[in-house]
Amino acid sequence: MNGRFRNGKFDPSALTRRSFIASTVAGGAALALSGRTAFAQSGDTLKVGFISPRTGPLAGFGQTDGYVLDLARKALASGFQAGGKTYQVEIIDQDTQSDPSRAGQLARDLINNQGIDLMLAVSTPETINPVSDACEAAGVPCLSTVMPWEAWYFGRGAKPGEPSPFKWTYHFGFGVGEFHKTYVSQWNLIETNKKVGVMYPNDADGNAIRANLAPLLAKDGFTIVDPGAYETGTTDFSAQIALFKREGVEIFSSFPIPPDFAAFWRQAAQQGLTRQIKIAQVAKTGLFPSDIEALGDLGFNISSAAYWHKAFPYKSSLTGVSGTELADGYETESGKQWTQQLGASLSLLDAGFEALKAATDAKSKDAVAKALSTLKTTTIAGAVDFTAGPVANVSPGPIIGTQWVKAPEGSKFPLDYVVTENATDPNVPVGARLVSYNG
Incomplete structure (x- = not known):
């Protein structure tokens, strides 16, 4: 052999x-x-x-x-x-x-x-x-x-x-049930005002999440701040950012494709929104190291969720x-x-x-x-x-809470992808404590 x-x-x-x-x-x-x-x-x-x-x-x-x-x-x-x-x-x-x-x-x-x-x-x-x-x-x-x-x-x-x-x-x-269970478990790891700014695109993912997940989160005491569906390929998110700042949201949640999130998050940093965000929970984008690395320092401590780890x-x-x-x-x-x-x-x-x-x-x-x-x-x-x-x-099937953190010095890659909660599959070991987006 x-x-x-x-x-x-x-x-x-x-x-x-x-x-x-x-x-x-x-x-x-x-x-x-x-x-x-x-x-x-x-x-x-x-x-x-x-x-x-x-x-x-x-x-x-x-x-x-x-x-x-x-x-x-x-x-x-x-x-x-x-x-x-x-x-x-x-x-x-x-x-x-x-x-x-x-x-x-x-x-x-x-x-x-x-x-x-x-x-x-x-x-x-x-x-x-x-x-x-x-x-x-x-x-x-x-x-x-x-x-x-x-x-x-x-x-x-x-x-x-x-x-x-x-x-x-x-x-x-x-499905939505797994996202709900995971997000509640993840978001309760850090003290926030429970105001969630959501960015749901006008596509199959975004529409399903808006119709099914947002009401479940609201029932759990989270205040959903939704500026409405945006179209894929949008380049100016100033209106959404202004709303989130005005409402004082401390949790951000979205289901965008990578180019849309990169544009939004850079504008959010330029316009001061990221300074008030304690949990940045990003799905669809935020799954892969290349997408997070492309954000530079803005990518560290973004929360994600993993359907496999x-x-x-x-x-x-x-x-x-x-x-x-x-x-x-x-x-x-x-x-x-x-x-x-x-x-x-x-x-x-x-x-x-x-x-x-x-x-x-x-x-x-x-x-x-x-x-x-x-x-x-x-x-x-x-x-x-x-x-x-x-x-x-x-x-x-399961989806578990995760976070992108700066890898230890000497690591082969700049990011480490750590498991922070396991509510939808307790067999998966938790490897790290969730930290605030702003440290």
Whole structure:
């Protein structure tokens, strides 16, 4: 057994791009020469589509996907067993370029021209919703993660209290309930006047959060100061900043894309708002080190929330790697700091292949959809359970309180990403105490 395996499990820290390509080529040659392979016996290939934003304004969500896909392909190189057969697997990944229209077009191409058996879609409504809609229309099973489930479910036409209109599409991960629980837990760690200035964009995320999260926070005694929805691409936030200053808000909460938050936060600093902020809680932006580093000193002590962290105590069911192994392997391979998207994208692959394994026939779209509807498994990001969701087609998941702090002197990277609370998954260890944005 070579050095890329440890205790029978794949070791990502030993995988370089060159060795991955070499081993893949060698493996393919060996299969071509062998007439006794399981592939030859079954004659089947499973095709899995994987759509994410790798470039454009949402590129932070896709930055680590190449590494994760390399791990998955390596784990699947010798075949995948499901329903008593061994299949060769082809993962066809596509970049939406952060464009919802392109996401839908890519999905239709994978469905109509590539003949995929399962679609996997990850990160933000701009990616997931158009892909899910294309799959629902075509009768292709689709699994997704990394967006509030309410924006996926209700944002696509489902009605509260009515049966699910979806047969083919399934989504797992955090929702408004998890954000509410986490934010209350996080915000109670520091004494404030409980006045919250919110910046919700006019998009699927922002509208779902305004309709569902803000009322829950108000019931918990927080005063919500909402200047109204803003349009993505706004460059002047003076009116919102003036309102927040006038109302004396000490907590700021938003769900912006990175360019919008960068513009707002720099203007907030120039106009004196940041001096009164004790907690700056930023979602969607604020998830990745590159976005925070771009803010310079204004990025230190921004609060965030993580749908995955390397401290999560779970292993990947597909590759066998732990959270620390995944993060360390990525840093070694890329030279960049790990991000929470590593575990999220790998968890999607974990869950997707568990569904294929559980299906009575992995080549039957009906069978795979049925397997998704009853899927109950544990991924590197924690539990996925479609038998106990708040609505059909949804399995809720954790999101935990975190904060970006200045890394200790001598650290490889300027920022450290620490866990400050764990209300939605007590198995995740808390690593640091939340500090005020202004220290």
